[in-house]
Amino acid sequence: xxxxxxxxxxxxxxxxxxxxxxxxxxxxxxxxxxxxxxxxxxxxxxxxxxxxxxxxxxxxxxxxxxxxxxxxxxxxxxxxxxxxxxxxxxxxxxxxxxxxxxxxxxxxxxxxxxxxxxxxxxxxxxxxxxxxxxxxxxxxxxxxxxxxxxxxxxxxxxxxxxxxxxxxxxxxxxxxxxxxxxxxxxxxxxxxxxxxxxxxxxxxxxxxxxxxxxxxxxxxxxxxxxxxxxxxxxxxxxxxx
Amino acid sequence: xxxxxxxxxxxxxxxxxxxxxxxxxxxxxxxxxxxxxxxxxxxxxxxxxxxxxxxxxxxxxxxxxxxxxxxxxxxxxxxxxxxxxxxxxxxxxxxxxxxx
Numbered sequence: 001x002x003x004x005x006x007x008x009x010x011x012x013x014x015x016x017x018x019x020x021x022x023x024x025x026x027x028x029x030x031x032x033x034x035x036x037x038x039x040x041x042x043x044x045x046x047x048x049x050x051x052x053x054x055x056x057x058x059x060x061x062x063x064x065x066x067x068x069x070x071x072x073x074x075x076x077x078x079x080x081x082x083x084x085x086x087x088x089x090x091x092x093x094x095x096x097x098x099x100x101x102x103x104x105x106x107x108x109x110x111x112x113x114x115x116x117x118x119x120x121x122x123x124x125x126x127x128x129x130x131x132x133x134x135x136x137x138x139x140x141x142x143x144x145x146x147x148x149x150x151x152x153x154x155x156x157x158x159x160x161x162x163x164x165x166x167x168x169x170x171x172x173x174x175x176x177x178x179x180x181x182x183x184x185x186x187x188x189x190x191x192x193x194x195x196x197x198x199x200x201x202x203x204x205x206x207x208x209x210x211x212x213x214x215x216x217x218x219x220x221x222x223x224x225x226x227x228x229x230x231x232x233x234x235x236x237x238x239x240x241x
Numbered sequence: 242x243x244x245x246x247x248x249x250x251x252x253x254x255x256x257x258x259x260x261x262x263x264x265x266x267x268x269x270x271x272x273x274x275x276x277x278x279x280x281x282x283x284x285x286x287x288x289x290x291x292x293x294x295x296x297x298x299x300x301x302x303x304x305x306x307x308x309x310x311x312x313x314x315x316x317x318x319x320x321x322x323x324x325x326x327x328x329x330x331x332x333x334x335x336x337x338x339x340x341x
Contacts, residue, residue: 050319051312058307058315063300079307080315087319163295182289183296188259207253214288225280225287 035099042090050087057100058083061107068111068179070168078114082107108184112194115176159220166216174209181206243267248278256286 038056041049061082065075085106093102167175176195180186181202188206192199214221243251248271254260255268272279 045323047316047320047323050323051316054307054312054315054319058312059305060300062305062307062311067296067299076311079311080318083315084318084322088322159291160295160298163291164299167292167296178292179296183293203253210253210285210288213292214284217288217291220291221284221287224291225283 039090039093039099042087050083053086053099053103054083057103060100061103064104064107065111067164067168067183068108068176069114074114074118078107078110081110081113085110104184108180108194112176115172116196162220163217166213169216170209170212174205174212177202177205178209178213182210242274243271245271245275245278248272248275249281252282252285256282256289 038049038052042053058079062075062079065078065082066072069075069078082103086103093099167178170178173195177191180191180194181188186194188199188202191202195202248255248268251260251264251268255265260268272282
């Protein structure tokens with residue numbers, strides 16, 4: 001983990017890569033002990049267990065719903081639908097992943113349903129690709145100028161807010177692809193099914209969205225990639241030697 | 242050999258490890274020979290990491306409290322949606338019933 005990504009977490013030991021797997025998430029746990037009792041209560045229709053479920057997973061679900069939907073009222077609706085479904089369909093929970101991952105999956109589905117209802121807007125033009133390459137197809141250097149020392153200036157909280165702002169400012173079709181693929185670990189095919197589009201369209205949107213984010217987060221990205229560039233540079237040097 | 246534009250087109254699959262062996266080798270060779278693309282790829286990967294880490298940090302470390310009213314309304318909605326159980330009343334408890 002680079003120092004820039006490490007600063008985004010209050011506990012340095014956490015690995016952001018965990019979430020990419022879609023299964024192995026830090027909040028997951030096997031349905032035993034406390035979680036087993038909660039599940040038993042849910043299956044028995046115990047309202048106290050339902051409230052416990054809401055209290056335990058509510059903050060994460062609300063955070064996720066706000067990220068996907070942006071508008072608080074829509075996020076609140078998706079929040080409610082998520083827990084209504086989780087409590088009503090807890091018999092379908094098979095325990096292959098943790099209760100948290102199961103609730104998270106329901107929440108993402110509810111957000112996608114809400115977005116479909118909102119009617120996804122037409123894709124907006126994101127960038128002028130022609131400025132990236134010269135007439136012979138070689139990359140122009142303006143995007144890759146190093147910015148040394150930036151990570152010493154940018155505070156972790158500021159960085160987190162800047163990144164979230166950049167993601168939220170993406171047009172919806174692009175933002176959703178970034179969230180599903182890069183944050184929630186969906187595959188290209190799963191993302192395409194969720195968004196009712198072709199896998200090719202997912203790839204194109206993802207690539208374009210990442211490029212726009214890279215431009216908008218230029219200093220932070222260059223600071224975070226500094227170590228990788230240095231490693232790559234050393235590797236080339238050693239081979240030449 | 243592929244040029245920078247080709248490398249760029251294949252970059253998502255290259256960093257996502259979903260290229261075939263021929264495509265992978267072509268990208269790898271290009272990345273070794275072209276410093277600009279190598280640096281660009283580092284920034285591209287860093288972008289993915291930073292976005293993921295920022296969202297995770299929000300979920301893990303910067304959770305906002307769920308408003309009590311939202312919890313109450315959600316509990317009410319759940320209670321309304323659950324099937325009623327005649328004996329023992331486990332479908333809705335007395336506290337929730339007061340709001341129905």
